Amino acid sequence: MILSKTTEYALNVLAFMATRNKEMYPADYLCKELKIPRQYLKRLLTDLSKKGFITSIRGRNGGFIFSRDLSTINFLHVIEAMEGPEAMNTCLLGFTACIVDHPCVMHDLWTKARSKMTETLTNTSFADLKNKYDKDKKSIAQIIIH
Amino acid sequence: MILSKTTEYALNVLAFMATRNKEMYPADYLCKELKIPRQYLKRLLTDLSKKGFITSIRGRNGGFIFSRDLSTINFLHVIEAMEGPEAMNTCLLGFTACIVDHPCVMHDLWTKARSKMTETLTNTSFADLKNKYDKDKKSIAQIIIH
DNA sequence: ATAATATACTATAAAAAGGTAGCATTTTAT
DNA sequence: ATAAAATGCTACCTTTTTATAGTATATTAT
Numbered sequence: 001m002i003l004s005k006t007t008e009y010a011l012n013v014l015a016f017m018a019t020r021n022k023e024m025y026p027a028d029y030l031c032k033e034l035k036i037p038r039q040y041l042k043r044l045l046t047d048l049s050k051k052g053f054i055t056s057i058r059g060r061n062g063g064f065i066f067s068r069d070l071s072t073i074n075f076l077h078v079i080e081a082m083e084g085p086e087a088m089n090t091c092l093l094g095f096t097a098c099i100v101d102h103p104c105v106m107h108d109l110w111t112k113a114r115s116k117m118t119e120t121l122t123n124t125s126f127a128d129l130k131n132k133y134d135k136d137k138k139s140i141a142q143i144i145i146h
Numbered sequence: 147m148i149l150s151k152t153t154e155y156a157l158n159v160l161a162f163m164a165t166r167n168k169e170m171y172p173a174d175y176l177c178k179e180l181k182i183p184r185q186y187l188k189r190l191l192t193d194l195s196k197k198g199f200i201t202s203i204r205g206r207n208g209g210f211i212f213s214r215d216l217s218t219i220n221f222l223h224v225i226e227a228m229e230g231p232e233a234m235n236t237c238l239l240g241f242t243a244c245i246v247d248h249p250c251v252m253h254d255l256w257t258k259a260r261s262k263m264t265e266t267l268t269n270t271s272f273a274d275l276k277n278k279y280d281k282d283k284k285s286i287a288q289i290i291i292h
Numbered sequence: 293a294t295a296a297t298a299t300a301c302t303a304t305a306a307a308a309a310g311g312t313a314g315c316a317t318t319t320t321a322t
Numbered sequence: 323a324t325a326a327a328a329t330g331c332t333a334c335c336t337t338t339t340t341a342t343a344g345t346a347t348a349t350t351a352t
Contacts, residue, residue: 205319
């Protein structure tokens with residue numbers, strides 16, 4: 001499963017923000033915690049806020065917060081926002097003409113297997129992530145290591 | 147699902163070679179049929195032969211043929227050979243430290259969903275692909291459109 | 293007011309992926 | 323032998339992705 005580094009960063013940032021209980025996440029703080037290149041992360045954060053996942057607050061004491069309830073954002077939302085709406089919908093063989101009317105040889109098999117995955121990505125919101133994190137924290141010392 | 151273009155080309159070429167009944171596939175022929183950039187494809191074919199999927203035969207009347215039985219090559223083999231052995235095994239959140247001892251928050255869920263997919267890729271050999279192609283060819287006019 | 297601390301923007305550099313061109317080498321039909 | 327037809331190799335170019343630097347703008351504690 002290969003997502004672009006940028007998408008991984010995005011999921012990483014949002015997962016971090018979702019599981020901590022801070023009121024505000026300044027870029028520099030996130031940068032330090034997640035070891036993502038400073039300027040690149042800043043641009044990513046601006047991008048994520050333009051995409052409606054987080055809200056930016058400028059000025060002293062500013063930073064970023066989620067702009068809507070964690071339960072309304074799932075993993076597929078983020079992946080598709082970053083990689084394009086068709087990212088999880090492409091033909092395994094790369095045939096542009098592989099569509100319902102003219103499926104390629106792998107079509108049925110692939111669609112079935114892939115849908116299992118996107119199902120998971122759709123059914124998991126960042127609220128679920130937070131719940132799991134809060135629950136597991138008690139038993140496992142370090143869940144996200146960074 | 148995002149594979150690199152090169153990996154898509156690789157699957158495309160091998161799927162094509164597996165389903166046609168030619169004795170030999172010269173690079174120029176594959177290039178014309180599959181519309182993959184000529185020189186790039188040549189390099190890819192050399193690469194695929196070095197990786198043991200196909201054998202190159204030089205000189206007049208040369209070209210490429212599968213170097214082993216179609217039933218011994220599955221889709222995961224090719225994807226991992228192209229993208230690296232860990233390609234289908236990476237953490238969704240991109241945490242390098244997400245391992246069995248210290249799983250990340252998404253680990254269980256993700257591993258489960260993903261394994262459904264790799265299972266399909268493992269269980270489908272290029273012989274299966276050929277069988278499916280031969281069977282479907284009768285009912286669907288054009289299965290692989292290019 | 294002003295200094296401190298944020299994000300926003302723009303331009304550019306570096307690295308990786310994708311693609312091109314030309315020539316060398318190998319094989320075989322003639 | 324030789325020409326044709328194939329792969330092999332190397333160097334380079336283009337595009338995309340990732341990363342950096344510097345400056346502008348906004349907000350607020352003091």
